[in-house]
Amino acid sequence: METMLPQLQKMREYFTSRVTYTYEYRKQQLIKLKKTLYKYEKEIYAALYADLKKNPEECWITEIGFTISEINYALKNLASWMRLKSAGTNLLNFPSRSYIVHEPLGVALIIAPWNYPLQLLLAPLVGAIAAGNCVVLKPSEFAPATAAVLGKMIEETFEQYYILVAQGDGASVIPSIMHDFRFDHVFYTGSTQVGTIIYEMAAKKLTPVTLELGGKSPCIVESDADIKVAAKRIAITKFSNAGQMCIAPDYVMVHQSVKEQFLHHLKEAAENFYNAESTRDYYSKIINPKQFDRLVSYTNSGTILYGGHYDAESLFFEPTIVTDVPLDAPMMREEIFGPVLPVLSWQHEEEVYKIIEQHNNPLALYVFTSSNAREKKWTRSIAFGGGCINNASWHFTNHHLPFGGIGNSGMGNYHGKFSFETFSHKKAIMKTPTWFDPALKYPPFKGKLNLFKKIIR
Numbered sequence: 001m002e003t004m005l006p007q008l009q010k011m012r013e014y015f016t017s018r019v020t021y022t023y024e025y026r027k028q029q030l031i032k033l034k035k036t037l038y039k040y041e042k043e044i045y046a047a048l049y050a051d052l053k054k055n056p057e058e059c060w061i062t063e064i065g066f067t068i069s070e071i072n073y074a075l076k077n078l079a080s081w082m083r084l085k086s087a088g089t090n091l092l093n094f095p096s097r098s099y100i101v102h103e104p105l106g107v108a109l110i111i112a113p114w115n116y117p118l119q120l121l122l123a124p125l126v127g128a129i130a131a132g133n134c135v136v137l138k139p140s141e142f143a144p145a146t147a148a149v150l151g152k153m154i155e156e157t158f159e160q161y162y163i164l165v166a167q168g169d170g171a172s173v174i175p176s177i178m179h180d181f182r183f184d185h186v187f188y189t190g191s192t193q194v195g196t197i198i199y200e201m202a203a204k205k206l207t208p209v210t211l212e213l214g215g216k217s218p219c220i221v222e223s224d225a226d227i228k229v230a231a232k233r234i235a236i237t238k239f240s241n242a243g244q245m246c247i248a249p250d251y252v253m254v255h256q257s258v259k260e261q262f263l264h265h266l267k268e269a270a271e272n273f274y275n276a277e278s279t280r281d282y283y284s285k286i287i288n289p290k291q292f293d294r295l296v297s298y299t300n301s302g303t304i305l306y307g308g309h310y311d312a313e314s315l316f317f318e319p320t321i322v323t324d325v326p327l328d329a330p331m332m333r334e335e336i337f338g339p340v341l342p343v344l345s346w347q348h349e350e351e352v353y354k355i356i357e358q359h360n361n362p363l364a365l366y367v368f369t370s371s372n373a374r375e376k377k378w379t380r381s382i383a384f385g386g387g388c389i390n391n392a393s394w395h396f397t398n399h400h401l402p403f404g405g406i407g408n409s410g411m412g413n414y415h416g417k418f419s420f421e422t423f424s425h426k427k428a429i430m431k432t433p434t435w436f437d438p439a440l441k442y443p444p445f446k447g448k449l450n451l452f453k454k455i456i457r
């Protein structure tokens with residue numbers, strides 16, 4: 001494999017020239033990115049259709065429009081984000097003044113997975129550009145049509161010494177570039193397994209990382225929830241993109257007393273939204289045979305209450321609801337990442353905690369209840385990345401919230417201002433005037449202990 005080192009060294013030189021530091025430069029690059037998204041809109045739809053059979057409406061909300069809204073928000077706020085932030089100063093340092101400068105980190109590497117192959121590459125890029133970095137982008141080779149369009153768009157829009165696309169098999173491309181070159185930040189989205197490999201490689205060069213990983217995200221449905229609304233809101237995001245969403249509800253734990261009612265509405269919603277004559281065309285396919293076969297193997301456990309049909313040739317996998325699933329079944333041990341939804345029931349809280357504890361730590365948690373006390377109870381007693389009350393997955397689309405995992409589901413966060421912060425170094429400066437220079441601050445310190453104890457207590 002040809003080394004990318006000369007190109008990376010050029011990026012380093014370009015970054016060191018400080019061209020990317022200015023507000024005007026960053027603003028212009030964000031505008032260029034936005035324009036190119038509009039220009040390539042139709043090609044992006046075609047690519048996402050080829051890779052995942054995504055429909056244009058979903059592409060807009062979850063990929064192109066999502067990224068444009070991140071750009072718009074960054075453009076609106078960039079000047080204020082870049083401004084010096086004044087900070088307090090403690091008594092010990094009186095009469096100094098303190099402030100924080102957000103500075104670019106340098107050359108960043110952004111690695112994306114295949115499930116939202118455009119958005120998961122470009123949304124972090126918005127933050128990296130806003131913060132003034134140079135960037136290497138690694139699209140997923142498992143969404144090849146989208147990777148090709150992304151390569152074309154980026155190469156046409158930006159100089160390669162500013163933003164460079166690295167295509168190909170991640171398992172060989174990434175170790176090679178991370179070995180040859182010291183990145184100033186690695187932003188990885190994908191499986192926990194590969195995330196661990198990335199973290200190890202980054203550690204060798206003390207490169208900081210953001211890891212946006214996976215996990216099993218549960219839904220808890222309480223008996224006092226609006227059951228019909230809960231079923232609809234779980235169905236829409238569980239089966240969107242055929243369940244290939246990191247924050248899709250992975251499994252549902254519904255209170256025993258409302259289980260039948262919930263299942264009735266869940267089946268109805270799955271049918272109406274994705275599986276009826278009129279909606280099936282708008283339902284995504286499974287990305288590739290490997291993922292398809294994994295999902296097929298799940299149908300051996302439990303009772304299929306709804307769906308369960310599939311077609312290997314078209315990689316179609318019907319929205320599927322499963323009950324009576326043993327807790328040691330593969331679908332309850334692994335992240336499902338597909339349109340199979342196990343529904344379990346519970347009577348006592350301990351049962352819920354026990355199941356969640358098997359899969360520390362969820363990327364998301366969704367609680368359906370009309371009680372503030374129950375909401376507080378669940379959200380404060382379980383460690384998870386982020387989540388929703390009476391909703392599922394949509395917290396991801398709110399750029400006022402930081403998005404990220406905890407423990408096994410990742411580290412760090414992004415979206416909106418949090419992306420800017422992720423790709424910035426907070427440089428802390430304290431400025432001390434010279435007019436006040438008491439002898440107290442200089443040796444000899446002998447005999448000053450009591451005074452020091454008064455200042456620091």
Ligand code: NAD
Pocket residue numbers: 111112113114115116120138139140141142168169170171172174175189190191192194197198212213214215245246247335337363405410
């Ligand atoms: P993937 O296989 O496309 O891999 C992600 C990236 O890692 C790709 O760019 C690939 O080239 C690279 N890669 C693969 N093997 C590698 C290796 N050995 N060394 C270095 N790089 C390698 O995607 P995936 O991992 O199958 O994605 C699915 C997972 O991602 C799920 O677990 C899902 O939950 C998670 N995910 C998380 C988020 C989030 O925001 N937290 C979003 C989407 C997906």
